[in-house]
Amino acid sequence: MKVRVLRQIAPGTEPYWESFDADVPGETSIAGLLDHLNYHDDIVDDHGAKTTRIGWECSCLQGVCGSCAMVINGVPALACETFVKDLKGDLITIRPLQKFPVIHDLVVDRSVIHENLKQMNICIEEYQPEPRESRPEKGKAYLHQYMAAKCLKCGLCLEICPNYGSGEHFFGAIFANDCYLVSARNRSKTAEIKKLYGEHFGSGCSKALSCMDVCPMKIPTIASMARLNR
Amino acid sequence: MNKAIIIGSGISGMACAVTLADKGVRVLLASPFPSERSQSVMAAGGINAVLSERAEGDTVDSHIEDTLRSGAGLSGREAVTGLCTHAEEIIRYLEKIGTVFSVDASGHLLRRAFGGQSYKRTCFCGSATGKQIVSSLVMEVRRYEAAGLIERRLWSCFHSALIRDGVCRGVLLFDESQRKLIAEYADALVIATGGQNALFGKTTGSTQCDGYVAGKLFMQGAELKNLEFIQYHPTTLETAQKRMLISEAVRGEGGRLFYNEGGKRVYFMEEKYGRRGNLMTRDVMSREIASTGKEVFLDISFLDRKEINRRLPEVRDLCLKYRNIDIAREPIPVAPSVHYFMGGLAVHLNHETNIRGLFAVGECASIYHGANRLGGNSLLSALYSGKVAAEEIAGRENSGKTPDFSAFLKEENNALMCMLASKSSFPVMYIRDMAAETMNRDLGIVREEKALKRGISDIDYDLSVADRISYDSSGMPYFNYSLPAILTLARATLTCALERRESRGAHYRSDYPEADPACAAASIVAYQEGRYSVRLDKEFAYES
Numbered sequence: 106m107k108v109r110v111l112r113q114i115a116p117g118t119e120p121y122w123e124s125f126d127a128d129v130p131g132e133t134s135i136a137g138l139l140d141h142l143n144y145h146d147d148i149v150d151d152h153g154a155k156t157t158r159i160g161w162e163c164s165c166l167q168g169v170c171g172s173c174a175m176v177i178n179g180v181p182a183l184a185c186e187t188f189v190k191d192l193k194g195d196l197i198t199i200r201p202l203q204k205f206p207v208i209h210d211l212v213v214d215r216s217v218i219h220e221n222l223k224q225m226n227i228c229i230e231e232y233q234p235e236p237r238e239s240r241p242e243k244g245k246a247y248l249h250q251y252m253a254a255k256c257l258k259c260g261l262c263l264e265i266c267p268n269y270g271s272g273e274h275f276f277g278a279i280f281a282n283d284c285y286l287v288s289a290r291n292r293s294k295t296a297e298i299k300k301l302y303g304e305h306f307g308s309g310c311s312k313a314l315s316c317m318d319v320c321p322m323k324i325p326t327i328a329s330m331a332r333l334n335r
Numbered sequence: 336m337n338k339a340i341i342i343g344s345g346i347s348g349m350a351c352a353v354t355l356a357d358k359g360v361r362v363l364l365a366s367p368f369p370s371e372r373s374q375s376v377m378a379a380g381g382i383n384a385v386l387s388e389r390a391e392g393d394t395v396d397s398h399i400e401d402t403l404r405s406g407a408g409l410s411g412r413e414a415v416t417g418l419c420t421h422a423e424e425i426i427r428y429l430e431k432i433g434t435v436f437s438v439d440a441s442g443h444l445l446r447r448a449f450g451g452q453s454y455k456r457t458c459f460c461g462s463a464t465g466k467q468i469v470s471s472l473v474m475e476v477r478r479y480e481a482a483g484l485i486e487r488r489l490w491s492c493f494h495s496a497l498i499r500d501g502v503c504r505g506v507l508l509f510d511e512s513q514r515k516l517i518a519e520y521a522d523a524l525v526i527a528t529g530g531q532n533a534l535f536g537k538t539t540g541s542t543q544c545d546g547y548v549a550g551k552l553f554m555q556g557a558e559l560k561n562l563e564f565i566q567y568h569p570t571t572l573e574t575a576q577k578r579m580l581i582s583e584a585v586r587g588e589g590g591r592l593f594y595n596e597g598g599k600r601v602y603f604m605e606e607k608y609g610r611r612g613n614l615m616t617r618d619v620m621s622r623e624i625a626s627t628g629k630e631v632f633l634d635i636s637f638l639d640r641k642e643i644n645r646r647l648p649e650v651r652d653l654c655l656k657y658r659n660i661d662i663a664r665e666p667i668p669v670a671p672s673v674h675y676f677m678g679g680l681a682v683h684l685n686h687e688t689n690i691r692g693l694f695a696v697g698e699c700a701s702i703y704h705g706a707n708r709l710g711g712n713s714l715l716s717a718l719y720s721g722k723v724a725a726e727e728i729a730g731r732e733n734s735g736k737t738p739d740f741s742a743f744l745k746e747e748n749n750a751l752m753c754m755l756a757s758k759s760s761f762p763v764m765y766i767r768d769m770a771a772e773t774m775n776r777d778l779g780i781v782r783e784e785k786a787l788k789r790g791i792s793d794i795d796y797d798l799s800v801a802d803r804i805s806y807d808s809s810g811m812p813y814f815n816y817s818l819p820a821i822l823t824l825a826r827a828t829l830t831c832a833l834e835r836r837e838s839r840g841a842h843y844r845s846d847y848p849e850a851d852p853a854c855a856a857a858s859i860v861a862y863q864e865g866r867y868s869v870r871l872d873k874e875f876a877y878e879s
Contacts, residue, residue: 116512121475132659137575146759155760157809164372164541166576167653169466183369185576186656206491208512209402219369219477228478232431244440251435251461254470286474290433 106189107151108138110159111200113207120207124151135177135199136163137219138189139211141319154278168321175202175211179265181319202264204271217272218279225276225279225301227283233292246332247281250289253282253329255322258282262326268309275309278316278326278332302333336358336731339523340506342493344549345373345716346465347697348527349472350721356479358729363519365491365508367543367813370473374529374541375717378465379582379649381447381457381720382429383711384422388443393454395419396779402712403450406677406705407840408855409561411878414684414702418712418719425718426458434471436460449710450583457711462582462649491517492813493548495747496693498555499738503693507747511811514755516748518739523692523728526552527721530676530698534825536771538673539571539580547817549680549699550824557688558680559824559860560701560877563832563842566708567780568674569620570583570633570667574657577673581650583710585635585667586613588646592620593631593666605625618707618841621671625780632666671780675713677704677841678831681859681877686724692734694727696720701857704875705861706840754815759805763815767805770797778832783846787833792825807826827867829859834869 108127113120125142133141142148143158150156164170166185173184177199178192189197205213235246262278263269269277281302288298310330317326339355341348344366352362366373385395403410430436437445437459444763446455460467479485490512497518498503504518531546532538535566544795553559569843570585570592571578584590589612593600604612604623615623623633635643640663643651647662654660654667680688680695682702687694697717704712770793777790806815835858837851838844856871872878 115514133575140576144762144764158807160810162368162372164368164374164543165377165580165655166542167377169376170367170372170541212699214490214512215369219487223477223480226478226481228474228481230478232433241727247438250433251463251467254435254467255463256470257362258369261699276738283474284468286433 106195106197109196109198110210112159112210113201114209116206116208123156126151129189131188133189135175135184135187135189136166136173137198138197139184160212162212164334169257171257171321174202174259174261176202176264181261183259183261183321184314186321190280191302204259204269205260206265215258218258218260221272221276221280221305222283225280225305227280227298227301229287229291230294231291234290235292245258246289249325249328249332250286252322252324253286256282256324257322259321261319261321265312265315265319267315268311274305276305278320281306281326282324283332285333288333299333306335336522336728337517337733338363338521339525339728340365340521341525341527341529342366342506343373343529343697344370344487345375345527345529345697346468346472347373347721348525349695350470350718351525351527353472353475354722354725355729356482356484357569358725359484360729362485363521364476364485365488365519367490367492367495367511369489370469370476372543373469374544376466376469376822377541378714379462379580380449381464381711382426382457382468382714383449383452383457383709384426384715385419386423386426386444386458390446390454390456390623390644391538393456395422397453398422398456401452402703402709405707405709406703407707407850408705409564409840409857410703410705413878417684417723418703419718421719421722422715425715425722429468429471429718432475433449434460434469435467450614451709452711468714468718482859488772493551494816495551496555497740497743498693499740500692501516501556502691502734502739504737506673507744509751509813509816511813514812516744516751518740518744522731522734523694525724525728526680526693526699527697528697528699530679531675531824533767533821534771534774535673536762536768536830537577537696538777540674541566541576544698545817545821546569547820550820552688552693552829553860553862554820556824557693558681559679559827560872561678561706561831561857562828562860563702563708563835563858564671564677564840566617566675566677567621567671569617569624569667569671569672571672572654572658572667572669576873579653579657580674581633581653581667581669582647584647585633585650588635588638590633590635592624592631592633592669594627594631598628607870617710618843621780622843624671625670631669633669634666635662636664636666665707675708677701677706677708678828681878683879684723685727686720687727694724696724706842717837734748751816752810754806755808755812757805757808760807761804762810763806763818766797766798766801767821768816770794770822773797774828778844782832782842782844784833787829790829791826791833794822794829798822798826804817823862827860827862830867831860831869836852855868
């Protein structure tokens with residue numbers, strides 16, 4: 106099979122496509138494929154010309170840390186849980202997430218995610234949850250908090266979102282879920298959080314909900330939205 | 336104290352940062368990647384604490400005794416007492432910052448049973464305890480960031496500590512985004528970089544935890560402790576990329592271990608230990624699996640699919656996703672794998688190393704777990720150690736005028752520039768892989784003198800060539816400059832294992848299969864100009 110990778114030497118340099126030949130079993134993940142290409146005595150492109158090793162980021166390699174988010178055959182996904190056998194055709198294209206600045210090859214700088222949450226001060230100042238017995242829906246809210254707190258901050262939801270650009274004003278699903286986590290447990294801050302949510306998410310979201318399709322943690326962002334819109 | 340630098344932003348690093356900030360100390364929290372990428376998010380099981388509402392009969396003393404027993408005489412009573420006594424306070428703190436614990440219908444924290452414990456006392460957050468704690472701590476760190484007390488510095492890799500006259504004055508960081516060295520000065524430096532997985536290549540943990548910082552500090556004069564004590568998880572699944580942990584819950588639900596012989600299944604654990612054979616402790620189980628010399632399977636397929644879906648959904652998904660194994664129909668091939676390091680930087684009760692101003696917390700510090708760790712105590716010790724170090728640091732005087740490190744900086748910068756100018760295509764990973772092969776072969780679950788000596792000789796060879804090779808510099812420079820210290824740490828680990836001529840806790844020597852009361856003290860290893868000296872801490876120098 107052919108593997109095309111969009112590469113970039115350093116921040117600000119011109120990106121370029123490079124192609125490789127690879128023969129790996131279908132069970133190989135894209136993370137495994139990248140390792141396979143990198144760990145030979147030499148790395149050569151599909152014309153046999155020597156090139157440099159492909160930069161990419163990994164940590165847990167089992168879908169719980171979000172490091173290896175990239176775009177595989179046009180779909181934003183984690184490399185460690187995308188398998189060759191599930192991709193159609195003999196050509197695999199891999200590119201970095203394009204909504205974040207590239208550091209090197211497939212490694213991008215996602216610090217804007219954190220920066221926006223910090224700038225808006227999305228944090229619990231004082232823990233004030235609703236008393237459990239007063240909740241009409243019993244444990245559902247609690248379960249949703251568990252789901253929302255699973256967010257990897259990987260950026261896949263922002264990559265696919267038709268409304269998210271570079272995070273200057275519209276902050277995307279990550280922001281909505283963290284807003285929910287604060288508003289549900291710091292009731293004196295709920296009004297302030299709802300206002301920020303409206304400005305930086307609610308008013309800009311066209312409800313394509315593609316964020317939920319690509320979320321590796323399957324976070325039902327729509328439930329955070331419903332609760333914040335109440 | 337004015338300012339502290341923390342290296343590593345997992346649970347222990349963040350716990351230290353928020354406690355320092357709460358006391359008004361400014362913190363630089365440096366790590367290559369954000370906290371969401373740390374190994375802490377992989378901790379699934381839970382966190383031990385004897386709460387005021389507890390299992391009948393349970394006491395903090397019982398938690399202390401369980402921890403000491405598991406540590407096989409090598410964990411200090413005072414340290415363990417501090418850990419267990421503060422466990423409830425830590426759980427209440429986590430609740431207060433919004434950690435989503437699993438609770439019953441009336442909102443009380445659920446507890447689960449864990450191996451080696453006398454009572455059900457492990458609090459948990461579904462199957463993602465570490466992740467839930469990370470999420471709440473990230474938000475708490477954010478609060479102090481917004482207040483200007485914590486500064487997060489990403490893309491920052493540890494290079495070396497700035498040490499003069501036995502006092503640590505700061506750190507040299509390598510910024511991967513700018514590809515340059517940056518010196519940062521502070522009154523205290525806290526290391527929170529996790530265990531040394533990379534010594535063994537594929538483990539159950541994160542690829543980011545490689546032991547480099549401990550190895551480098553060792554070369555700079557810090558003492559290391561109990562390196563030979565490495566916990567194996569008995570049931571892990573081999574995948575192309577790593578070893579995946581198959582939760583103990585499978586055995587808890589009745590899972591049976593067997594191997595095939597002459598077309599028949601041999602349930603070797605049950606044959607040797609009876610009905611509860613499949614529930615033996617991690618170290619016994621790991622040794623038994625290794626000693627079969629055969630491919631071992633864990634079978635849960637006799638359970639109804641509905642029950643599997645209800646009770647073991649994570650294990651079901653993992654096996655299906657990574658190996659296409661349907662656990663409701665077929666057994667899971669399992670083998671033990673390196674899982675946790677009881678050893679690391681030697682620290683006193685206040686978490687300071689033998690170098691003044693240099694602290695270590697979390698898995699990279701060795702203090703609470705002795706010769707073997709009790710399940711559910713790692714998250715507890717990560718949080719507790721971060722707080723203890725922070726309280727000590729906050730109470731200290733400022734360290735005064737910073738000495739001139741410019742000559743050291745220039746020298747290190749020149750060496751790095753030479754490394755980055757290399758046109759070689761030889762990947763540094765080849766040497767790391769060779770070393771990992773040696774470690775897995777010669778420092779396995781069952782150890783003996785001949786193999787350990789062979790391992791030492793192989794790592795010495797790797798060390799002798801490591802500095803003379805030019806490496807491919809197109810990848811992350813960190814991988815290139817970290818190699819000698821990682822190899823040095825491997826050599827120190829083998830040396831400790833060779834010197835401990837007994838079996839104790841997770842360290843099993845086939846040539847010395849019994850515990851020797853004369854060896855009931857921690858191993859301390861020091862480094863000086865290529866020499867490794869190991870001593871037993873019989874005076875309990877680190878128990879104060």
